[in-house]
Amino acid sequence: MIEKDKYYQFEELTKYENLVHMFTKKDIDFNRKVKTIDELESQFSEIETILGVKFRKIVFPYQEHTNIVKSVTEENLDDKFLSVDGTITNLKGVALVVSAADCQSILLYDDKKKVIGNVHSGWKGTLGRIIQNAIDLMVKEYGSNTRDIMAFICPSILKCCFEVDEDVVNLFKNEFNDIEIEKFITKGLIKENKQKYYIDTVGINKEVLINIGLKEDNIVESNICSKCNSDKIHSHRGSNGSGGRNISIIMMK
Numbered sequence: 551m552i553e554k555d556k557y558y559q560f561e562e563l564t565k566y567e568n569l570v571h572m573f574t575k576k577d578i579d580f581n582r583k584v585k586t587i588d589e590l591e592s593q594f595s596e597i598e599t600i601l602g603v604k605f606r607k608i609v610f611p612y613q614e615h616t617n618i619v620k621s622v623t624e625e626n627l628d629d630k631f632l633s634v635d636g637t638i639t640n641l642k643g644v645a646l647v648v649s650a651a652d653c654q655s656i657l658l659y660d661d662k663k664k665v666i667g668n669v670h671s672g673w674k675g676t677l678g679r680i681i682q683n684a685i686d687l688m689v690k691e692y693g694s695n696t697r698d699i700m701a702f703i704c705p706s707i708l709k710c711c712f713e714v715d716e717d718v719v720n721l722f723k724n725e726f727n728d729i730e731i732e733k734f735i736t737k738g739l740i741k742e743n744k745q746k747y748y749i750d751t752v753g754i755n756k757e758v759l760i761n762i763g764l765k766e767d768n769i770v771e772s773n774i775c776s777k778c779n780s781d782k783i784h785s786h787r788g789s790n791g792s793g794g795r796n797i798s799i800i801m802m803k
């Protein structure tokens with residue numbers, strides 16, 4: 551990724567002149583429970599300045615770790631998007647936003663049909679295959695061909711730091727009986743009498759995307775772990791849940 555003072559960008563996405571995007575770093579905090587509306591607005595203005603654009607509309611869903619994805623149209627543009635964790639659109643000037651602190655945000659782009667998406671996929675969303683729902687909706691609503699869709703997985707907690715107990719491992723094993731789930735799970739140490747495991751949720755989302763027709767070359771990982779880099783990125787586990795949020799944002803000009 552390209553790293554600047556206040557944000558990261560995917561080099562591959564910067565090639566498209568009709569698009570702007572970024573993943574913000576720790577200087578900027580988008581936690582809605584802490585920041586006032588004025589503070590959030592001034593941060594979005596700062597992002598407009600950095601990207602050299604004006605947002606016609608900012609779609610910032612009220613995420614609840616669901617697997618629900620909505621298409622943003624002229625008709626629902628002013629909705630609040632409550633309990634929604636992913637959005638797609640073909641509207642220009644509409645910025646799709648996801649906030650995260652360890653969870654994956656995944657940017658989607660179909661250059662042929664000119665459709666963008668932004669999906670919040672924490673471990674619960676990953677378990678609910680939200681990324682598959684987003685791709686299915688792009689195909690259904692905009693006629694995208696999965697071979698043309700590109701996916702960009704922003705900095706998030708990677709396998710090195712995503713430590714879980716057996717209950718979470720079992721949820722993944724039960725859900726993903728159609729993929730070789732074992733290769734994404736590593737047994738860790740026993741801590742306080744509990745066997746610990748590490749799960750590669752990025753690898754699982756990548757496998758899901760390939761299985762529904764995305765080309766492997768069209769899936770770009772940041773390879774940046776939010777917890778390992780919690781000096782630069784808001785990380786829930788890297789800060790004992792102190793609450794800051796990064797955002798990812800994508801818009802077609």
Ligand SMILES: [Zn+2]
Pocket residue numbers: 707708709710711775776777778
């Ligand atoms: Zn890590």
